[in-house]
Amino acid sequence: MATQHSRSVARLMMAPAVVLLLGWMLVPLTMTLYFSFKKYLPLRGGDLGWVGFDNYVRFVSSSSFWPAVQATLVIVGGVLVITVILGVLLAMLLDQPMWGQGVVRILVIAPFFVMPTVSALVWKNMFMDPVNGLLAHLWRLFGAEPISWLSEASMTSIIMIVSWQWLPFATLILLTAIQSLDSEQLEAAEMDGAPVLKRFYHIILPHLSRAITIVILIQTIFLLSIFAEIFVTTGGAFGTRTLTYLIFQRVLESQNVGLGSAGGVYAIILANIVAIFLMRIVGKNLDA
Amino acid sequence: MGRIQLKSVTKSFGDVEVIPPLDLTIEDGEFTVFVGPSGCGKSTLLRLIAGLEDITSGSIDIDGADATDVPPARRGLAMVFQSYALYPHMTVRKNIAFPLRMAKLDQAEIDKRVEGAAAVLNLTDYLDRRPGQLSGGQRQRVAIGRAIVREPAAFLFDEPLSNLDAALRVGMRLEISELHERLATTMIYVTHDQVEAMTMADKIVVLQAGVIEQVGSPLELYRTPRNLFVAGFIGSPKMNFIEGPEAAKHGAHTIGIRPEHIAVSESEGDWSGVVSVSEHLGSDTFFHIHETGLAETITVRADGEVGFRHGDRIHLTPRADVIHRFNAKGLRIE
Numbered sequence: 001m002a003t004q005h006s007r008s009v010a011r012l013m014m015a016p017a018v019v020l021l022l023g024w025m026l027v028p029l030t031m032t033l034y035f036s037f038k039k040y041l042p043l044r045g046g047d048l049g050w051v052g053f054d055n056y057v058r059f060v061s062s063s064s065f066w067p068a069v070q071a072t073l074v075i076v077g078g079v080l081v082i083t084v085i086l087g088v089l090l091a092m093l094l095d096q097p098m099w100g101q102g103v104v105r106i107l108v109i110a111p112f113f114v115m116p117t118v119s120a121l122v123w124k125n126m127f128m129d130p131v132n133g134l135l136a137h138l139w140r141l142f143g144a145e146p147i148s149w150l151s152e153a154s155m156t157s158i159i160m161i162v163s164w165q166w167l168p169f170a171t172l173i174l175l176t177a178i179q180s181l182d183s184e185q186l187e188a189a190e191m192d193g194a195p196v197l198k199r200f201y202h203i204i205l206p207h208l209s210r211a212i213t214i215v216i217l218i219q220t221i222f223l224l225s226i227f228a229e230i231f232v233t234t235g236g237a238f239g240t241r242t243l244t245y246l247i248f249q250r251v252l253e254s255q256n257v258g259l260g261s262a263g264g265v266y267a268i269i270l271a272n273i274v275a276i277f278l279m280r281i282v283g284k285n286l287d288a
Numbered sequence: 289m290g291r292i293q294l295k296s297v298t299k300s301f302g303d304v305e306v307i308p309p310l311d312l313t314i315e316d317g318e319f320t321v322f323v324g325p326s327g328c329g330k331s332t333l334l335r336l337i338a339g340l341e342d343i344t345s346g347s348i349d350i351d352g353a354d355a356t357d358v359p360p361a362r363r364g365l366a367m368v369f370q371s372y373a374l375y376p377h378m379t380v381r382k383n384i385a386f387p388l389r390m391a392k393l394d395q396a397e398i399d400k401r402v403e404g405a406a407a408v409l410n411l412t413d414y415l416d417r418r419p420g421q422l423s424g425g426q427r428q429r430v431a432i433g434r435a436i437v438r439e440p441a442a443f444l445f446d447e448p449l450s451n452l453d454a455a456l457r458v459g460m461r462l463e464i465s466e467l468h469e470r471l472a473t474t475m476i477y478v479t480h481d482q483v484e485a486m487t488m489a490d491k492i493v494v495l496q497a498g499v500i501e502q503v504g505s506p507l508e509l510y511r512t513p514r515n516l517f518v519a520g521f522i523g524s525p526k527m528n529f530i531e532g533p534e535a536a537k538h539g540a541h542t543i544g545i546r547p548e549h550i551a552v553s554e555s556e557g558d559w560s561g562v563v564s565v566s567e568h569l570g571s572d573t574f575f576h577i578h579e580t581g582l583a584e585t586i587t588v589r590a591d592g593e594v595g596f597r598h599g600d601r602i603h604l605t606p607r608a609d610v611i612h613r614f615n616a617k618g619l620r621i622e
Contacts, residue, residue, distance in 0.1 A: 192386050
């Protein structure tokens with residue numbers, strides 16, 4: 001069917017989309033690269049000329065660089081672990097026949113529809129507030145001293161908030177995967193003498209491996225750039241300054257576009273390193 | 289050893305009773321086939337024996353011991369599923385070894401048994417492949433391999449051949465029969481295909497709506513069906529049923545005559561009719577005869593050389609000694 005003619009027509013008709021997407025990607029990337037080699041201070045003289053790799057050296061040698069990389073990786077890793085483990089458990093729970101299944105499933109997915117800013121504020125003011133927060137009341141109920149979550153356990157708090165947002169996504173993907181598991185396989189394993197935990201380990205988990213891979217890859221992409229949750233809660237204080245947040249501070253708070261752009265390039269490199277590791281570890285699940 | 293005894297077993301899903309009280313004994317080493325139309329409860333019955341469904345009341349004995357509340361893994365039964373239920377992420381070797389690993393046998397013993405099963409089933413060359421790389425028949429054999437390594441008291445087959453093409457089905461039918469000859473283990477086989485039932489079984493259990501209609505050897509069921517249902521279900525093409533005055537002549541409400549027991553002739557016979565469709569199989573020809581005044585259609589099985597055409601008026605003569613007679617309740621009159 002695909003003659004030479006129809007193929008070239010197809011290319012022609014796809015061209016606008018391809019050009020648009022390419023432009024969408026290339027223009028910001030080129031601008032970031034362009035600014036990263038310039039000393040550009042919008043409020044203090046504007047474009048002050050080319051500076052070579054100065055911005056790159058400064059960004060890395062700053063005392064906040066490595067802590068920021070570490071914070072980023074801790075948040076991404078923590079959220080991934082929590083959402084995948086709880087997601088698998090919740091998916092298995094929701095797969096059981098129960099009364100009100102439809103409503104329960106919608107409720108479980110609901111957090112995903114709440115904007116990150118809003119959910120972070122709700123957590124900050126309604127749950128984690130050391131005086132009036134629900135958690136503070138709960139602590140007092142047991143006679144304990146309330147924790148001021150966002151300053152004393154800032155990293156844990158951020159991971160909790162972000163996990164709460166992303167758990168529905170993981171659950172949803174894993175639930176659809178679990179529903180596609182042939183129940184005869186589980187029955188066969190049962191007849192073969194595998195008790196519940198072994199059935200989970202030998203049958204359910206391998207069946208979910210591909211879905212888990214997808215959850216990990218997609219979530220990593222989005223988690224590497226979380227921003228709103230940090231902005232409205234700790235504002236980057238108490239060791240929660242991620243690479244994304246550091247770049248934001250360099251560009252907007254220090255008004256140093258060149259330095260921020262260099263940070264942006266580092267963020268791209270970090271994302272690629274993480275991606276390569278992930279593909280090495282979990283990517284093979286996507287073959288076959 | 290594998291004598292399975294069901295004593296007034298019932299099964300209900302909610303308010304719906306799918307299996308009314310049912311008694312059945314399957315002797316050790318017997319090849320028993322459960323056959324019936326879809327939805328007759330035959331698979332449910334198999335799952336009750338396997339322990340995958342709990343029985344509502346009654347009891348199941350395996351080898352004389354009450355197994356009613358014994359979990360499936362400890363009943364000593366192995367099951368081959370309709371979808372094969374192979375573990376897709378494991379190689380054939382690991383699939384077959386899985387029940388042995390679960391039973392915590394040592395590796396040397398596992399290897400020995402897996403190699404043994406693979407040799408029996410011609411799977412030796414495929415041991416390191418995944419199920420996804422195998423053909424339907426090979427997958428079927430892996431599923432059987434997984435069952436035989438456990439050396440179970442009985443094998444349960446749930447429509448194992450229904451996903452195979454016709455040629456392969458005949459081949460696997462023979463292989464399973466040979467396996468039964470060699471292992472001499474009890475086998476329970478569920479199918480809706482009466483040809484499979486007739487060719488493989490020592491004992492056929494005909495089920496309808498959860499009720500056992502008749503139990504017997506294939507030829508018993510063929511020669512002396514206990515009621516209209518069994519008469520119509522066993523045998524292919526289906527038995528012809530004739531009601532009315534013709535049946536009354538034989539002192540019955542309904543008479544049944546199998547297509548192979550009717551002689552055809554151009555010139556003379558007890559009945560006459562017009563040929564509508566003829567199905568030529570080469571060895572045989574099936575004629576569907578209309579306008580006999582006896583029933584809507586009479587099916588006749590004739591020799592492959594008989595060459596009547598559409599619209600020919602022909603004459604039919606039933607063999608008097610093999611006319612089955614049934615009363616108004618559909619039960620056989622001896």
